Amino acid sequence: MNVDLFDFTLPPERIALRPAAPRDAARMLVVTPDGLADRTVADLPGQLRAGDLLVFNDTRVIPAQLEGMRGSARIGATLHKREGPRRWRAFVRNARRLRDGAAIDFGHDVTATAHDRAEDGSWALVFAGEEPVELLLERAGRMPLPPYIAGKRDTDARDAQDYQTMFAAEPGAVAAPTAALHFTPSLLAALESAGVEHATLTLHVGAGTFLPVKAEDTADHRMHAEWGRIDPATAARLNAVRARGGRVIAVGTTSLRLIESATDADGRIQPFEGDTSIFITPGYRFRGIDGLMTNFHLPRSTLFMLVSALMGLDRIQAAYAYAIEHGYRFYSYGDASLLLP
Template sequence: MKTSDFYFDLPRELIAQDPLEERSSSRLLVLDKRTGDIRHQVFRDIIDYLNPGDCLVLNNTKVLPARLLGVKQDTGAAVELLLLKRREGNVWETLAKPGKKVRPGARLSFGDGILQAEVLDVLKEGNRLIRFFYEGIFEEVLDRLGEMPLPPYITHKLKDKNRYQTVYAQYDGSAAAPTAGLHFTRELLQQIEAKGVKLAYVTLHVGLGTFRPVKVEHILDHHMHSEYYQVTVQTAQIINETKRSGGRVICVGTTSCRTVESAADENGMLKECCGDTDIFIYPGYRFKVLDGLITNFHLPESTLLMLVSALAGREKVLEAYETAVAERYRFFSFGDAMFIY
């Protein structure tokens, strides 16, 4: 199977640059994975497609304001850091720009010295190992100085940091938002629960590899990035009971999907666990847990589009995407949503 099998033509003006004022007012394309039937709704109508006894799986990761703009202390030259992963204590793996200025031993300053840093090492991928120095609590300093690490296809400045955060975000650690969850409001989630639908929360910290293009001709030659995930006892019990009682497990976003599919045994049962996953889901994959998926519209030739195609079939998905383009749906992180059932 070739990467080019997942190409579609997307007009640039359909890439959403700003979130809508009301989260749940985005459009919703509903796709029946068996028949290919398509319906056009508003996202808040998702409640009409959920049944008592179903379970929604949501990723409660929280995006770090991980983009830091600062200077080299000795020259005043501008530098930019993107925090990728905490190694230990105050040591982080980062992406640095421009790399030639950020060499081992360099001292950096952010926010007029509120946050300072020393470059410890250059890793094999070109990432920098950085030690930070500050007073107080690191997360509070970061919240004050950092910017949201928006995807490269979003060029507008985000006015409100919280709009790149789900309303149920809880655990810091992501370099990108689990964007399918951005459509939910607290009120909509309360209405869904009141209907008898269970909510189960997993954690998967989204890495920048989410945006890494597939550069190989054959998809099986692509190496997936690794991301940390966690499933609690309570979540495992909710999902297992849903499966046993004949309810549907509907994942909100590809990250929730990758989490439950990584954590499940061959019978589709889960238990408390955590670890790193580099699961790659593409057509031919047999889903062990997931029955339905709420997701945004993804980039051409991306691993996310391959995952969606594994659920509904490549032809049906690409036909749905052609329809979405023709109907002027908004694409990517701040765009509209799709429900596959």
């Protein structure tokens, strides 16, 4: 499909630079075949049915943004995928100053050497020493806010909390599964009281989620792989919910993509551990999920293509136009949508 079909104009003032407080006070646009409804995230228990199950991503964002020096050259690096105990694939700013084996000093006694430049321009960074890389990043790294936020303000201490979900447990993501940022313990308790269950899986979100689609046709776009896991008990539980007539609602496109990667042709969700580079565009037949709660996405992005596949391109374009007109806040720290096809 032509990528221009997934374009729209977003006024810059619609980009949220801070999350709502409290988190579940964010607005939520409910989109169904019957139309649109304005709600808040706190209204979610009333929008679902007893027996439904929400699936959250329990990945934890690491401080994956690094600034360093190679000689007199300033080098910026954003880690996006672990390739080994001390080796991470990274997108590098000022990469023309690197060569294979070049050492980068990130300060705080943190150094790495660059190896194996890939076709997409990324480098493998191998960190020196014996300390776990996670500890090195705690010293030298900072939270990797999306460029549409980081370009407008500096990362600060608030982001260490704001850009982490209440489910964050498994370190490895370089971007938050942002739909889950809206959840609080009190909202989870209200959902449980309404008979709505929840489960978790793990998908370590990579920096590729922010990369623009540069191809003119979706068939020519290559997704970056991300590592995920659904354990056997969780897979069995999701299948049991659907078998008894409940709905599996993915919270976030990351949860949805992993479930769909793990679902076989008969609609059975299988245990999964490994990389996925699934790319969902209109025409895709969803097999493992029955709905999606997600934030509002960038124009021409793979995530906007995904929600268009779920709800239909015309319906999602109309929903986004409504959200823009009625003051919804967009992107990672913005408001939510509940998509029930």
